[in-house]
Amino acid sequence: MQTVRAAFRAECERLERVLRELDDAALDRPTPCPPWRVRDLIAHVSTGAGRLAGMLAEPAPPRAEVDAAAYFGAAKFSPPVDRDRVDSARRAAREHPGAAEVAGEFGRAWRATDEAVAAASPGRVVRTRHGDAMALPEFLRTRVVEVAVHGLDLADALDRPPWLTPPAAAVVVGVLTGGAPVPQGLRWDALTVLRKATGRLPLTGDEHAELARAGISRLAFGG
Template identity: 70%
Template sequence: MERERAAFRAECERLGEALRGVDAADLDRPTDCDPWTVRELLAHVRTGAGRLTDMLAAPAPSCAEVDAAGYFGAAKFTPPVDAARIDSGRREARELDGPALVADFDRAWRAALAAVDAQPPGRLVRTRHGDAMALVEFLRTRVVEVGVHGLDLATALDREPWLTPTAAEVVAELLTGGGPVPAELGWDRLTLIRKATGRAQLTDRERAVVDAAGFRWLSFGG
């Protein structure tokens, strides 16, 4: 689990650094995760980064039922679930001002990582959807959450993307099922992640190559 742990830590640190000093006008900017503002999306990321603290305080299930790709199955993110997720982010964003929200994100991910470090090898967890999965698999979903939404925040703030190399590796591997990206696409990892998550449009040619490669695009939620 060392790679996933390192990716989660690096991506959270980079996000926290990027958001220190943002002002109220920046926090109220719209994002491509409609209808969230930067403030609301950050609140959502903070909650997602901290989920493991409570999950690891609960009893471990007896066997794993899904992996990280299964967690992002379309059936999990129904319209009612998605609406509740959006409302939660907006509600939580009203609880803290900008600096306090950034500080609370830092507290949340550090607490989650400390909880991870206290676990034995092979620890299982139960997700908010009720699925049982290996801790390392759920940690992969947290890397996706922080990394991909970090791209959204960078776009909203007119910043260069700060996706860290280790996080990009973890996310790209999940998106391709561990397989190689077809050479004819000419994509680096950042382009793959943008295309596979809908942050950039696929051309007809790219879609045909992707379909032939058998990639399984995932559904994303928190």
């Protein structure tokens, strides 16, 4: 739990510093996640980063049924879920129109989660909005993935170098590969794993074969 919480804090603190440097014009830039603009993508990340605070206020399911890698299944990317994700982010973005408000809301959201996690038992089980029953550390790992992956999208949208932090990189790579080490022959760094696993860079036939030889049948998000 402490390792994952440290990764969540590191990545959120880094993103918050970036957001506090933005001006209002930057919020209307397009992103690699159309139709979202920067303001919409940040609203989505804020909602996701703050989600655990509410989940921990609800009754705990009796046992965990899904881990972090399995959480990112096909059902999370079905057309109805995607439409709801897009529309809810755009509605949330309208509530915080200025750059200072956007940064402040993200800071409030992730700190609410961090405080709730600190007060919870490491063995706590939570239920996600999709109905998954998950151990608290496993769901927190998905929050690290969300903040890190969309941090990459925001870096691209803002024409900045990616800022993925080492603690978050370790957590994210572990989730996306199901805990298996990345084959040395691929020579991928953590940013490349993120891009390949999420379709931001395509997998070649040779890369598919190398992953199969390493016993990685698929990357989370990937094919």
